[in-house]
Amino acid sequence: MEGHSFSGLGNGGQLDGKVMQTFQKSFVQVQSILDQNRLLINEINQNHESKIPGNLGRNVGLIRELNNNIRRVVDLYADLSTAFAKSAEASSEGDSSSGGRSGLKRGRPPL
Numbered sequence: 001m002e003g004h005s006f007s008g009l010g011n012g013g014q015l016d017g018k019v020m021q022t023f024q025k026s027f028v029q030v031q032s033i034l035d036q037n038r039l040l041i042n043e044i045n046q047n048h049e050s051k052i053p054g055n056l057g058r059n060v061g062l063i064r065e066l067n068n069n070i071r072r073v074v075d076l077y078a079d080l081s082t083a084f085a086k087s088a089e090a091s092s093e094g095d096s097s098s099g100g101r102s103g104l105k106r107g108r109p110p111l
Contacts, residue, residue: 019087026080033069033076040066 044062047055 016087019083022083023080026076030073030076033073037066037069040069 040062044059044066047059047062050056
C-alpha cells in the first residue's frame with residue numbers, strides 16, 4: 001500500500017502517502033484486535049464447555065475484554081471514516097475542474 005495513490009475520489013482526486021499510511025496503520029491495528037478477539041472467543045467457548053466454576057467466572061473478564069476490543073475496532077473504523085471523508089473533501093476542493101465539488105451528489109435519485 002505504501003506509495004500508492006487512490007484515484008477513486010471525485011474527479012480523479014488522490015489520497016497522498018500520509019493518508020494511505022494512516023489507513024494501513026489503522027487496518028493493521030484492527031486486524032490485530034480481531035485476531036485477539038478470535039483467541040478470546042475460543043477461550044470463552046472452552047471455559048463455557050468445561051462448566052468448571054473457576055473457568056466460568058473467568059469468562060466474565062474475558063467477555064469484558066472482548067467488548068472493549070469491539071469498541072476499539074468501532075472507534076478505529078470511525079476514525080478511518082472521518083479521515084477518508086476529510087481527504088476526499090480536501091481532494092475535491094483541490095480539483096479546479098469540478099468547481100470545488102467532488103461530483104458525489106446526495107439527494108433523490110432521478111425519476
